Every structure is written in C-alpha cells, then in structure tokens.
Amino acid sequence: MNKIKTIIVDDEAKIRNGLERLLQRDGDQWDIVGIFSDGIEVIEFLKGNRMEFDLLITDVKMPEKDGLTLINDIKNMNRDNNFLSIIVSGYDDFQFVQSAIREGALDYILKPIDRKQFFEVLQKVKKRIDEKRTTNHKLKELIKQSEMLTLTKQTQLLSESISSETEDIATMYWIKDFPNGLYQAFFISVDEFPSKSNEYSKEDWGAFAFATENIIDEVVKEYKNSQHKQLGWWWREGGLHFWVLLYSSSKEYTDFIVAGDTFSRKLKLCLNNYTPFSFSIAQSSLFEDLFVLPEMKRQLHSLIRMRMIYGGNQVYSFHLLHKLKGTDDHHLVAANNMKEFASKLTTMLGRSDTHKIDKEISELFNKIKKLRSPIEIQHAIEYLIIFMFKVNMEETEAGLSLKDFDEILQAIKTESNMNKLEKLVKQTFINIHQKQLDYNQDPALTPIMKAKKWINENLSKKITLQDISDYIYMNPTYFCQYFKKQTGKTVFDYITDLRLETAKELLFEQDLKVIDIAQLVGYQDPKHFSRLFKQRWGSLPSEFKKKYKAIH
Template sequence: MSSIKTIIVDDENRIRRRMERLVQSCGEEWQIIGMYSDGQEAFDAITNESIIFDLLITDVQMPEMDGLKLVNQLKKTNSFTSIIVSGYDDFSYLQTAMREGAINYLLKPVDKKQFIEQMEEVKNKIYQKWAEEHEWTEVQEKASQLEYAKQIQLLSEVTWNDELDLSLLDWTQQFPKGTYKLVYISVDQLAISANELDASENWDREIKALFQQHIENECGDSDIMYWWWRSGKLHYWLLLFNKESYDPNFDKKTIQCIYDCKDLIQRSTPYTVSISLGDMFEDLTLLTSIKDQLLSLKQYRIIHGGNKVFRIDLLKNLTDQQSKNVTSSIYKHVQQIISASEGKNEAETIKALQVFFQELETLKSPTLIEEAVHYLCLQIVNRWMEFDIFKETPDLLPEVLQLTKRAANFHQLKDSIKHWVLQQKEKLDIRKKQTSSDPIQRAKEWIHQNLGENITIKKIAEHVFMSPTYFSNFFKAQTGETILDYVTKCRLEKAKDLLGTTDLKIYDISTQLGYQDTKYFSRLFKQWYGQSPSQYRELHFKSS
C-alpha cells in the first residue's frame, strides 16, 4: 500500500516538531512531505509546486492565514482529509472545522494515545477512499473500452454499408463533437515471396501497432483521438479526431503524422502503403461520402504508383505531374478536346478527338499511348470538377483507368475513348442546365416524394448534382438545419398526420416512413414531440 502523504502546518516550531514525532510514531505508512509555519506559506507551496497530499494537520490560529481558511482554499482544487488542532475549546471553531470537512478537531496539548487512535481512524478512511477510487477507475476504464469497441463496430458497419438510410444515422450521437479526418490505408503489391504470405496476419498486426504507436507518440500530448478498424486484410480505416473546430494545427500535425507513418511502414515491414487522406469535417453523417471519395482517390495509385499519400487537394498537382510525360502535341490536342467538349456542338468534339487519335498512332510505345490516354481523361475529370461549382470528387476515375486495359486493339481503344468523352460531355451539359435552378428546393421536393424509401445523403446529392460533402454543408448553410434533421422532421410530420387521420397501426406507419425499427421510431417521436405515438393518437385522432 502507498504511503499516506501528510502535511503539518503550525506557527510554533516546537509544536510542529512534536506533531512530526507523533505522526512518525503511528507507523511506516505515514510520510511527512512538508511542514510549514503559516497557512499562507503552506497554500503558496502546495499551489505553486502542485503538491499532492492525503492528510493536512493544521493549527487554527496563525498570523497570515488561519487553518480554517487554508482548508477552505485548498478544498477548491485538492482532495484530502484534514485534522484541525487548536489551543481554544471554542464550539464555533469546531462547527466551522466540520463544515470545511475536517475529520476531527483536537485540542492542545495533543494527547499521544488519543492522537494515535485518531490517526488509525484517518488511515482506515483514506484506505477506503483509495479503494473506492481504484474501483471507480477500473469501472470507468472498462466502460471506456466497451464504448470504444462499440464505436469501432459502428464505424465498421457504416463504412461497409453504402446504402445507410438517414434514419439510422443516430449512431453519430455515440461520438464526441469536434473535427474529424478520415484516412484510408492500403498495402501495395507485396514485397515478399508467395511462400511467406501466411505470415501476412502477423504483419497485419504489426502495421496497426506501428501506426498506433506513432500516432500516440506524436499526438499523445494533444487532444487528438483516433479509431482504427480493418477493411479487409492489409487494408485499414483510420478516423482522427480533435475537439477544436477546424484547428489548422490539427490538420498540419495529422498530415505530417500520416506521411511519417507511410515512411515508417516502408522501413519496418516488407510492405509499402498507399494512403488516401481526406479533408477536415465536423458532421459525421458525411463519413460514408468521404469514404467513397478516398476509395476513388486510391485509384490514382494505378497511374502514379504506390508508397504515396494521395490528398484531395493534391489532385490537380498529380495531373500536372502527368503532363510532364506527354509530348507538347498531345498536350495541345487534349486542350482542344476539352475546349470543344464545353461547347454545344458534339461534332466539334468528335473532330478534335480524331486529330488526337492520329497523334496517338504516331506513338511507338504502348506505355506512351497509355500515359497520353490517362492524361486526356484526367484533364477532362479535373476540368469537369472545375466546371462543377460543388467540387465533386470524380467517381469516374476507376472507369477512366480501365480504358486502355480493356481494349483488345487500337480501334477498340479509340471507340472507348470517344464513347467516354461524349458521355462526360453529356453529363456536363445536363449539370449546367440542372444547377441553374434552386438545389435546396429540388432536394426538399425529392425528400417529400421519397419519405418511405431508403434515403441517403448520396442519393439526395446526386439528384441535385452536388457532391454529398458539399451538399450537406450547403444545405445547413442555406437552411440552418442539418439534412438529417430535415429528413427526420419531414418523416415525423407525416407520421403525425397519419396518426391523427388514419387508423393505421403504429408499426405500419413506422415502416411506411422508412423506420424498420418501431421502437426506435417511437423513441424518436417522443424525443421530438414529448409524446409517444400512441399518446399523440389518443389526443389527436379524428374519428370518421
């Protein structure tokens, strides 16, 4: 058992020394860590040096700060037991001492036998307090571990399920409020022989340990938290959190940490990893949309190779790097295709493509042809992103990178490129027309028409030709409420109407409005309106 740290305060040196001897006579479990001649001196030392102690034995009458005031002031920031010693048998002192939490009130001269008995009582109470604190700490640790395991399970389910209805997004309530950053880690082509693949499970654990250790070493002294879960063998998700709102230091520190982890994996394991790194966000309902962005972003590995960190804000730079590998004539023809595709005349786009194909035929290396085609497609994607004021991350990327892989000959390659370019031109033309109307109004109309269907942010955003991330932020900025709250409000308003005007069962109403769990629907209804569905019906149902 740990020693009981004791402080003695008395303005008479002789009495202080006697109290010291009395405490020492009570056994080895008592440790005197400080003796002071005045309450003010004791207060300053304890406060300035952050002294942790268990028992304070103090005189009452002292010149600068008396013992009762000392106890009162220290109780504001410290947890301890106190014994008041006084040369005055004054009941008012006794009352005040008890109010300040003193365990006993002793009169001078202190009787040794009485003091030892009193200290035994103090020791038992302190030991009991320690036991309760230890038990409570263990309970909190177990609760924290259970909560973390539940959060990991929720994150795993959310990133696995692409069609999660907004009614199920109350899982976000299980997480703290602040700023998040999502990271996807994918191991590149194995650097070990096939015979050693059985050892990949050990490396799987090793990679996780390396990431966690480095994050804790670099961010352990800050408010950064993280959750780590697998997306299959040697593929992982990492969610970083900071309680501050869009803290640039959080962004800078986590980006550097991710780059360091990538290099650490290369040095410490037979693997390299490619990492997709998202931007900061506060609304956890956007997690599924950002997940899709990072999975698309990962496809850049096919062009630029592995062992890299791919960031959304670096897409343009990556495409610019690709331009270094193409000839000036290819560069010129690509710009002509993009310019033509932004016009209304499809024939101009086809004409520009034919000139591009003629240039491709002069290239003698399949690698150069592939790089030229990728450059064309990436430039169109990036231009498409610029044209789209909502900055959508291209889901087209996986399709783009397969154009040269699927073609059996040059003729098929030309047809595939032509079809893809004209398809993107058509999409861009449609988006130009659609985005001219009010996207918020169109989103609300779509929601009202689909209250009983599976509603996701992605589906709503696609209807108004926005990226899910941008749409969610845009909707809140324009309406003052989150898209989740708006969908919930619409569904529950419809539920009120059905409860008040029909005799449908609550289960049927719940299912009809997209809530498969009737208990959850009833709990949500009561949270919003202060009444259960049955109570609301009893008060508002209109008989025929």
C-alpha cells in the same frame, strides 16, 4: 505503498514542529509536502504548484484565514482533490470543530496534543486512504474497460459504415454517439508487387498484416497522446488495406491539417522501416459530419488511384494534388500527352453541346489507337480519367461523380475492345455533361433550395448523401459544410427533423399504423422510428396519437 502527501498548517511554530516529528515517527509512508503558518500561504502554494494531496492537518483558529475557511477554499479551488482533513483545536474551539466535522473533516485533536490519540487518528487516516485508493483503482479499471468497449463498438460502427453499401441517412443515427469536432480519414494500401507475392507463404502474409496493425495502432496512440481531447480509430478492410479516422476537438482547420500531414508522414515512414513493402496513403479533407464517411471512402479509393500515374509509396491528399509530378517511365510518355485533351474536355462539360464533346472524344481515341502497345493505351485512358478527377477535386464546389470514375477505371482493366472502350468513355462524359446542363437550367434556385426540394420529394425513400450531391452537382463534403453554414443544421439533422415533423402530421391527419407512417417518412425499422419520435415529441407514436384523439 504510495506515500500519503500531507500539509501541516498552524500559527504556532511549536505545534507545527511537533506535528512534523510525530508524523516522521509514525513511519516513512508520510510525505510532508508543505508546512505553513497560515491558510493564505497554503492557498498561494497550491495555486503555484497545482498539486493534489491526501491529508490536511490544520489549526482551527488562525489570524488571517481560519482552518474551516481554508478547507472550503481548497475544495472550491480543486473539486477533484478529495483530501482528508484533521482539525487541531483548543477546548474553546468546539463550535468550529462541529462545523468542520459537518464539512467533512475526518477527526479533530485537542491541544495539547496527546501522542496516543494522534497515532490512533493517523491509523484511521491510513485506513480511509487505503480504501479510497482501492476504490479509485477499481473505478479507473471500470472506466478503462468502458472506454475499451466504447472504442470497440465505435470502431465496429465505422468499419460497417465503410464496408456497407447501405448509406441511407436514416440508418446512421449512431453518429450522435461520436463527439462534435473535426475529423480526417486515411486509407492505407500496400503497393502491389506481383514479383514478390510468390516469395511469401500465407503465414508470412499473416505476420505482415499483424505487424502493420501494430504499427498503425502505435502511431494512432501517439497522435491521441500528443494533445488533450484527440481521438483515433483504425480498422482493417482486408488484405493489407487499412482505415484510420482521427478526431480533434479543436476547430482550427490549419492546425489539424498540419497534424494530419504529420501523422501520415510518420505512419508511412514506420511502415517503410518495419515491413518489406511500401504503402500509399490517401488522406481526406477535413469534415465535421460523420455521415459523409461513405462518401470519403469513395473519394479516398479514387484518390489512391493516383499512384497509377505518380507512383506508389506516397501520401495523396487533396490539398497536395497540385504538387504531384508524374514519373518519367516510358509508358507514361503517351499519357502525358492526354493533359491537353483532358483540360479541354473539362472546360467543355456543361458549357458546350453534346456533338462537340462526342467529336472531341473521337479525335482523342483516333490518337490513342495509334499507340504502340496495349499498356500505353491503358495508361493513356487512365491518365485522362484521373487527370479529370484531379481537376474536379481541386474545384471545391463542384465534383464529378466518383462512381462514374470508378466504373470506367475498372472497365479499362477488363475491356480489350477499343470501340467498346470509346463508347464507354463517351457515355460517361456525356452523362456528366447532361447532369451539369440540367443543373444549370434552373438558376433561380440556390443549391440549398434544390437540395431541400429533392429531399422533400424523396422523403419516403432511401436518401444518401451521394444522391443529394449528385442531384445538385456539388462536391459532397463541400455541400455538407455549405448546407450547415446556410441553414444552421447538418444535412442529417435537417432530414431527421423533417421526417419526424411529417410523421407527427401524418398521425394527426390519417388513420395509419405506426409501421406504415415509419415507412412513409423513410424509416424501415419501426422500433428505431418510435425511439426517435419519443426523443423529439416526448411520447411514443401510439401514445401521442391517443393523447391527440382524447383532446379532440
């Protein structure tokens, strides 16, 4: 049994000593943590020790601070400490005793203290404390179960967001259930070792996956326990590929970057030590809005491709890209010669004319076609694409389409016709070049004005963050931060507000069904639309319309 922490307060030494002896005589379940002659001493003691206790036995009348005031002061100091109190009083103190009972004192004992009465009161105290501890234990278990259910539900939502191709902002209302703060995503992927794959059975691969899950779970728990109000979620994408999302309530970017770097290094070290494989980890930049998560998936999938050039068993993050150095493998010698061409092409996009870009790529492929082997050709083109990705991701404001990069990298692996490859590369870069030219045609409009204009014109359609950022040609993560700084709203909140405001106007102006209005403002689920509408305007759309007609 946990001992009952008790404080004794009385200005008479004889009473204090007598109470102490009686408690000791009742058994070893009593832990006397302090004996004091006045209430002020108790307050100072509690301030210095910040401890919780179970029982306060106090005289009702004391020269500096009386017992009733002491009880109230302690409650105001620590509202979470639901201690019991026993009042020790004389016959002429009964008015004070009545007040103390009203304030929650468990019982009172008259002076001189009757031993039998005192032990009866102690039995009552023990019963109440046992009941309270049982209740608290059950409550903690319920809270723990609730937290586990919440964690499971949140993890499922995050996993679905990563795996789903549907990224309409209207469907991502669940992000409101997550706390405000900073987030960082990690993609953990085993480095492929074809020569080893045949050495292991299906059972072996299952055991490796289970071991990897346990390692990730432990490192995430360690992060969560390292500081207050830090959270973490992880899930498996398939095979030996995993995702982690870390959260910090702090707004200190530098501290969270350091924490993220520490986490990824620790995770990679543990995976190397306790599994027979090496893993590469792609680490995202920091972000505040969870609706950028699908975009982070594309970024990290593209970032992990860096291991084709720089090797596996590394942590790849955008703020560390400049530190990466290529290996000296012979098949990368030709790839390293692509740096000059990649740099030149990067500077030409959006600034030169299409004919010059076409000519530059043709000259590049004339050199690539002279390489000695298909492997060298593949790596040369891969290096060109990845280098351009790296250059553009280091530029925080602008960013090339990750979709374009992924498509061309996939095509390189499957296409063996050099003419088709050349045509594909040309078409990709000319498309990107044209996007930049289109963007630069209307310099009078700011990125925010362009984004708002596009959103207004496409309000009834599926709207994704990628659609908006592609239109204004801005890195999606940077755009979200920029938009919130300039407007005071997240992109998600802006679109939601605009849709609900437009829905209200449509209810006033047109005789349409609720389901039709929902679709006109971009919501395919009328129930979700009605729920959002009520949250914003206080009534369901049908009720809102009836009230409006009744007034007019």
